[in-house]
Amino acid sequence: MLKGKRFYLHTFGCQMNVNDSEHVASLLLKEGAVPAVSPDKSDLIIINTCAVREKSVKKLFSYLGRLKQQKERQGTLIVCLGCVAQLYREKLLKKFPYLDLVVGPPQYQSLPAALKALELEQQKKILTGWERRWVELPIKDEARESQVSAYVTIMEGCNNFCSYCVVPFTRGRERYRPMSSILTEVKDLATAGYLEIQLLGQNVNSYQDPETGHRLPELLKRISEVEGLEWIRFLTSHPKDFTLELAEAMATYPKICHQLHLPLQSGSNRILKKMNRGYTREEYLDKINLLKSRLPDISLSTDLIVGFPTETEDDFQQTLELVEKIQFTNIFSFRYSPRPLTAAAKMKDDVPEEVKIDRLIRLQSRQKEIQTALHRKLVGKTVRVLCLGRSKRGNLFCGRNEGYQVVNFSSNTDVAGKMIQVKITGSGPYSLQGEAVI
Ligand code: SAH
Ligand code: SF4
Ligand code: F3S
Secondary structure (H helix, E strand, O other), X not given: OOOOOEEEEEEOOOHHHHHHHHHHXXXXXXXXXXXXXXXXXXXXXXXXXXXXXXXXXXXXXXXXXXXXXXXXXHOOEEEEEHHHHHHHOHHXXXXXXXXXXXXXXXXXXXXXXXXXXXXXXXXXXXXXXXOOOOOOOOOOHHHOOOOOEEEEEOEEOXXXXXXXXXXXXXXXXXXXOOHHHHHHHHHHHHHOOOOEEEEEOOOHHHOEOOOOOOEHHHHHHHHHOOOOOOEEEEEOOOHHHOOHHHHHHHHHOOOEOOEEEOOOEOOOHHHHHHOOOOOOHHXXXXXXXHHHHHOOOOEEEEEEEEOOOOOOHHHHHHHHHHHHHHOOOEEEEEXXXXXXXXXXXXXXXXXXXXXXXXXXXXXXXXXXXXXXXXXXXXXXXXXXXXEEEEOOOOOOEEEEEOOOOEEEEEOOOOOOOOEEEEEEEXXXXXXXXXXXXX
C-alpha cells in the first residue's frame, strides 16, 4: 500500500532526530515507498520535530501552518513525529486538524502499520505510548544522510531532569541498546566503507549494556577494534558522569577522536544548582584539566544557556570567565526559554528578553574572537581531514578535522568520502581553508 508512494522527510532538532529520520526513511523504503524530490511533489510529508526551546516549537508551528494549503490542494498525508509529537499529543491535532498521524519517538516501529490503517480506515491516530525495552530498527545505507560518517544510537532517554529541560518528558527514561547489536551495526558500516562513527545518546556516559553490564569505555574499546574505521566520536556526555576511566579510554585507543562535547550550561555555581546539573564550576574545571593533561591536543565544545531565572550580571560574568579560561573550539549558546512540565517553568522567567539577547551577543562575540585565534594557530600545519563532500560554494571540498573543525579546501583530484592530509593555508572564525596534500 505504501508501494510507490513518494515521501518527503523534514527533520528539525538534534543528531538523534537526524538518526531517527534515517530509521524512519528505512522503514518506508522497505515498504516500497520512494523519496520525493520536494514537499510539493510528495504523497506523504513527515516532519520530525524538536521541543527543546520555545523557538524550535514556534518555527515548527509556522511550518505546519504553511502545510495547510498543500493539504487542501493535493490531499498530501501529513505526519508529525518526534519530541513535539510526544509532548503535545492531542493538542497538536486540535491546533492542526489536518495532521493525519502524530507519532512519538518510542512508537516509530508502528509507523508503517499506522499508515496502512490510515489508508484503509481513514482514521487519525496518536501513537505516543512509552516503550521500556530497546526496539531495533535497521537502517539501509541509502537512507543515511552521509555515506562516509554514520550516526549510531546507543541509548535513548534521560534520567537527569535538569530543571530547564523538556527532553526527559519527550524521550522518557534511559534505555540502553545491547552492545552486540551496536557492534553488528558498526561492523556492517565499516564493511560498507564508512570511515567515521558518531555514537549518539542524550546521555552517553550512563550507557550500560543490558546483557553484560559493560559501560561506555568497554564499548569504545570494542568499537575501536573494528577494522576499516578511522574515527570514533560520542555525544552527548554529561559532566557529572564523565569519568577518569573514560578519559583513559580516549587516550588509549587511537581511533577515538581527541574531541569532546561537554555541556557546561553556566559558569555560576548558584545557577548550576538551580539547573540541577549535579556539578560545580570547580568540578567541571577539574574534569577539563584532567582531560587536557591526558590529551593535550583535545578539542572541546560546549552548550551554554544565558538568562536562566535569577541569573545576574555577576553569574553571567562567571560563565564568560570559564569560556575565556577553557578556550572551547566551539560553543552552542541559547537564551533560556521555559518549557512545559519542567521544574524551571515554575520559577519566574525574570531576566528581561533584552538582557538575555545582550548577554547572548556578548558571549557569542567573545567566543568568535577565541575561535578566530584558535583557528589562526592551525595555519601552516598539515592535518588529517575526513572529506564529507563538495562545499556549497565554488569548486572546493569540505570536511572536518579530528577536532571537528570545518575545513574547506582545494584538491586536484576528487577526494569526496576520503581521509586525506590538508595543509591549512587560511582561517576565519567559523572555518579553516586549505589545500589537499597529495
Ligand atoms: N542531552 C544533551 C542535549 C540537551 S538539549 C545534554 O544534556 O547536553 C541541547 C541543549 O539545549 C542543552 O544542552 C541546553 O544548552 C539547551 N537547552 C535545553 N533546554 C533549554 C531551555 N529550556 N532553554 C534554552 N536552552 C535550552
Ligand atoms: Fe536535558 Fe539535562 Fe538530560 Fe541533557 S542531561 S537531555 S540537558 S535533562
Ligand atoms: Fe530536540 Fe528532542 Fe533532540 S527535544 S534536541 S529533538 S531529543
